[in-house]
Amino acid sequence: MNDLTDLEKLCIHTITTKPWTIEESIEHYARAGVQGITLWRDALENRNRQTIRKRIQDAGLNIVSMCRGGFFPGDTAEKRELAIEDNLRLIDEAADVGAPHIVLVCGSEPNISLEESRQQIMEGISRIYGHAREKGVKLAIEPLHPMYADSRSAVNTMEQANDMCETLCLKNVGIAVDIYHLWWDPHLQEEIKRAGKSDNIMAFHTCDWKNPTTDFLLDRGLMGEGIAPIREIRSWVENGGFKGYVEVEIFSELHWKKDQKTFLEEIIQAYKDFA
Amino acid sequence: MNDLTDLEKLCIHTITTKPWTIEESIEHYARAGVQGITLWRDALENRNRQTIRKRIQDAGLNIVSMCRGGFFPGDTAEKRELAIEDNLRLIDEAADVGAPHIVLVCGSEPNISLEESRQQIMEGISRIYGHAREKGVKLAIEPLHPMYADSRSAVNTMEQANDMCETLCLKNVGIAVDIYHLWWDPHLQEEIKRAGKSDNIMAFHTCDWKNPTTDFLLDRGLMGEGIAPIREIRSWVENGGFKGYVEVEIFSELHWKKDQKTFLEEIIQAYKDFA
Numbered sequence: 001m002n003d004l005t006d007l008e009k010l011c012i013h014t015i016t017t018k019p020w021t022i023e024e025s026i027e028h029y030a031r032a033g034v035q036g037i038t039l040w041r042d043a044l045e046n047r048n049r050q051t052i053r054k055r056i057q058d059a060g061l062n063i064v065s066m067c068r069g070g071f072f073p074g075d076t077a078e079k080r081e082l083a084i085e086d087n088l089r090l091i092d093e094a095a096d097v098g099a100p101h102i103v104l105v106c107g108s109e110p111n112i113s114l115e116e117s118r119q120q121i122m123e124g125i126s127r128i129y130g131h132a133r134e135k136g137v138k139l140a141i142e143p144l145h146p147m148y149a150d151s152r153s154a155v156n157t158m159e160q161a162n163d164m165c166e167t168l169c170l171k172n173v174g175i176a177v178d179i180y181h182l183w184w185d186p187h188l189q190e191e192i193k194r195a196g197k198s199d200n201i202m203a204f205h206t207c208d209w210k211n212p213t214t215d216f217l218l219d220r221g222l223m224g225e226g227i228a229p230i231r232e233i234r235s236w237v238e239n240g241g242f243k244g245y246v247e248v249e250i251f252s253e254l255h256w257k258k259d260q261k262t263f264l265e266e267i268i269q270a271y272k273d274f275a
Numbered sequence: 276m277n278d279l280t281d282l283e284k285l286c287i288h289t290i291t292t293k294p295w296t297i298e299e300s301i302e303h304y305a306r307a308g309v310q311g312i313t314l315w316r317d318a319l320e321n322r323n324r325q326t327i328r329k330r331i332q333d334a335g336l337n338i339v340s341m342c343r344g345g346f347f348p349g350d351t352a353e354k355r356e357l358a359i360e361d362n363l364r365l366i367d368e369a370a371d372v373g374a375p376h377i378v379l380v381c382g383s384e385p386n387i388s389l390e391e392s393r394q395q396i397m398e399g400i401s402r403i404y405g406h407a408r409e410k411g412v413k414l415a416i417e418p419l420h421p422m423y424a425d426s427r428s429a430v431n432t433m434e435q436a437n438d439m440c441e442t443l444c445l446k447n448v449g450i451a452v453d454i455y456h457l458w459w460d461p462h463l464q465e466e467i468k469r470a471g472k473s474d475n476i477m478a479f480h481t482c483d484w485k486n487p488t489t490d491f492l493l494d495r496g497l498m499g500e501g502i503a504p505i506r507e508i509r510s511w512v513e514n515g516g517f518k519g520y521v522e523v524e525i526f527s528e529l530h531w532k533k534d535q536k537t538f539l540e541e542i543i544q545a546y547k548d549f550a
Contacts, residue, residue, distance in 0.1 A: 110486045110502040114459065147422040149459035150486040150502050156459055184389065184424035184431055211385045211425040216488065227385040227425050 010271050011036025011064045011245035013205075014043040017260045018251075022052060024260075030059035032264055036245040038065040039097060041090065049096035056098075064245045065140070065176075065203055066090065066099035071107035072124030073117040073154065080120060083107070087128045094137045101138035101202055103176050108154040117154035122168060129170055140202040141165065142176040145184075147216060158182055158191035165200050174202030177237055178249070180220055183209055183228035189236050196240020204237050205249045206230060206275050218253045222266060224274035234275065246275055285546050286311025286339045286520035288480075289318040292535045293526075297327060299535075305334035307539055311520040313340040314372060316365065324371035331373075339520045340415070340451075340478055341365065341374035346382035347399030348392040348429065355395060358382070362403045369412045376413035376477055378451050383429040392429035397443060404445050415477040416440065417451040420459075422491060433457055433466035440475050449477030452512055453524070455495055458484055458503035464511050471515020479512050480524045481505060481550050493528045497541060499549035509550065521550055 012034055014025050022043040029037055037056060044052060056063055069090045074080040087102075094102050106121040108114065125139060132139055143161040144153035155161055161175045175195050182188050195201050208226030213219050223230050234246065248267055255263050287309055289300050297318040304312055312331060319327060331338055344365040349355040362377075369377050381396040383389065400414060407414055418436040419428035430436055436450045450470050457463050470476050483501030488494050498505050509521065523542055530538050 113504065114461070145421065146459040147420065147488075150484055150488070157461070160461060184421040186389070186432070186435060209425055213422075213425070213491065216491070229388065 006272055007033045007268065008035055009244075009246045010034050010268070011038055011062075011247040012267065013038040013040060013067060013247060013249040015040040015067070016248055016250045016267070017264065018256050020260050022047060023055065026055055026059050026061060028261065028264055030061050032268060034061070034268070036062045036064040036247070038067060038247050038249070039063065039099060040067045041093065044093065044097065049093060053097045063097060063099050064247060066094040066097065066102045068103045068105045068142075070104035070121075070153075073107045073109035073112065073120040075109050075111040080124070084124060084127050087124070088131050091128060091132050091135050091137050095135040099137065101140050101174075103140045103142050103203065105142055105144060106153045106155045108149055108151055110150055114149060114154045118160070118164070121154065122164060125168060125170070125173060129173070133172060138172040138174065138202060140174050140176040142178055142205075143181060145181040157185055158188055158195065162191055162194050162198075162200070165195070165198065174200040176203035176205060177201055177233075178205035179228050179230055179233050180205070180207050180209060180249075183233060188233065192233075192236045192240050196237075196242065199241065201237060201240055201242040202244075203247060204234070204242060204244060205247045206234070207248065207250045208274075215253070218251050220250045220252050222250060222255065223248075223270040230274055246271070248275075281547055282308045282543065283310055284519075284521045285309050285543070286313055286337075286522040287542065288313040288315060288342060288522060288524040290315040290342070291523055291525045291542070292539065293531050295535050297322060298330065301330055301334050301336060303536065303539055305336055307543060309336070309543070311337045311339040311522070313342060313522050313524070314338065314374060315342045316368065319368065319372065324368060328372045338372060338374050339522060341369040341372065341377045343378045343380045343417075345379035345396075345428075348382045348384035348387065348395040350384050350386040355399070359399060359402050362399070363406050366403060366407050366410050366412050370410040374412065376415050376449075378415050378417050378478065380417055380419065381428045381430045383424055383426055385425055389424060389429045393435070393439070396429065397439060400443060400445070400448060404448065408447060413447040413449065413477060415449050415451040417453055417480075418456060420456040432460055433463055433470065437466055437469050437473075437475070440470070440473065449475040451478035451480060452476055452508075453480035454503050454505055454508050455480070455482050455484060455524075458508060463508065467508075467511045467515050471512075471517065474516065476512060476515055476517040477519075478522060479509070479517060479519060480522045481509070482523065482525045483549075490528070493526050495525045495527050497525060497530065498523075498545040505549055521546070523550075
């Protein structure tokens with residue numbers, strides 16, 4: 001039983017084992033003693049969400065989070081409206097499947113300034129907030145690495161996410177702390193502390209930054225394969241009062257090529273050794 | 276003459292037209308009305324530095340800077356000593372060729388923490404400072420994009436470069452502001468202002484951040500090809516009292532494949548239109 005006890009905080013994102021169907025991920029995670037699962041929206045395509053919810057419960061897994069909403073900025077009102085509608089649908093999907101929160105990759109519109117993108121993000125979050133509250137789904141702002149500032153997120157540091165939470169001042173809006181995006185930031189420790197004080201740390205994502213990293217998106221490292229101070233950052237997050245799961249979120253062409261059962265064993269070992 | 280007047284602040288880094296020899300770069304830059312040249316060390320390999328210096332003067336170009344020193348951190352004392360020796364040689368080379376300063380890509384050692392790397396960078400700069408003063412060569416710390424924190428530089432924001440300059444408190448140590456590395460930073464304007472107040476802006480590098488960017492190193496954009504707020508950042512730098520050159524520094528497999536005369540024409544047009 002010792003192995004299972006060790007894994008009590010381990011959650012895996014379905015995208016980490018992308019070659020598997022959602023059913024395969026549920027089965028293999030549960031059998032390996034993984035405790036939590038974060039659902040990527042694509043994994044639910046053409047599935048009955050109630051069926052998946054029940055399958056996850058029956059397997060003894062907890063649904064930790066739903067990835068991902070956001071992408072609020074747009075250079076036309078029409079684009080921004082489409083984003084709102086999409087986020088509202090995602091909230092429904094998260095509620096159906098029983099995910100306590102959705103992760104927001106906030107977006108960045110290249111044709112407007114970063115400041116303007118951030119304004120549109122705050123407007124977008126405010127627009128969907130009412131529906132999220134009604135459905136009992138929380139919203140986690142995920143600051144992304146500055147290398148994504150042109151496209152995926154105009155929120156690029158923990159400080160910006162904290163500022164945004166303070167400005168919005170909405171009860172169920174918090175932050176997803178992701179090591180991959182934030183490990184380099186000299187203000188990370190103090191800003192995690194700040195988020196902890198406001199009880200705003202809603203999720204914690206782990207993986208590693210490889211040296212060298214060869215792709216902007218699909219070359220994340222398994223914990224221990226890179227140089228991020230993974231345990232140190234986890235200790236900051238947990239010292240900040242966070243008691244939730246350690247979510248393994250890895251996009252990697254390299255790891256996706258492997259037999260995913262082997263990869264799952266490697267994830268569990270890396271979690272024990274380095275996370 | 277109007278064209279030449281327009282170009283009075285235009286400097287080009289030899290690496291921008293990498294397929295050319297140093298002699299070809301000098302000839303073509305001068306003929307096109309470019310006023311300044313920044314020398315990359317590799318362009319001087321197997322050359323007599325006095326000859327190059329004279330050739331540049333005869334062509335009517337000004338030597339703006341020498342790229343690049345730094346890479347101070349190392350996980351052994353031996354590696355750090357090698358870096359010091361290399362930087363001392365670079366200072367000699369810069370003095371020989373008449374470059375007023377060298378740019379420091381400070382380095383980052385993956386086997387130690389970023390804080391420790393920064394300590395070693397400060398120690399390294401202090402070690403070479405005496406020789407640099409003696410030779411009349413200034414030192415410009417260049418903060419690099421956080422995507423290089425694992426390897427090329429543990430100095431990743433303008434704030435960190437300012438902090439470093441204040442801690443070192445050395446007369447001839449300043450900062451090279453590079454749009455590519457810093458455009459995303461929400462504190463950039465205030466930190467440029469801070470550097471300006473201390474008279475610490477020593478160089479200004481321009482290019483563009485492409486959306487999407489497909490390579491970590493060799494996919495920089497010509498001004499106007501991307502989404503960085505180039506003119507706005509230049510105005511911050513110049514409002515901060517900087518009167519020096521606008522240095523075009525582009526590493527791009529795409530542009531290097533072109534006929535470099537055509538590329539030079541494009542650089543000049545992009546400089547007029549977007550820089």
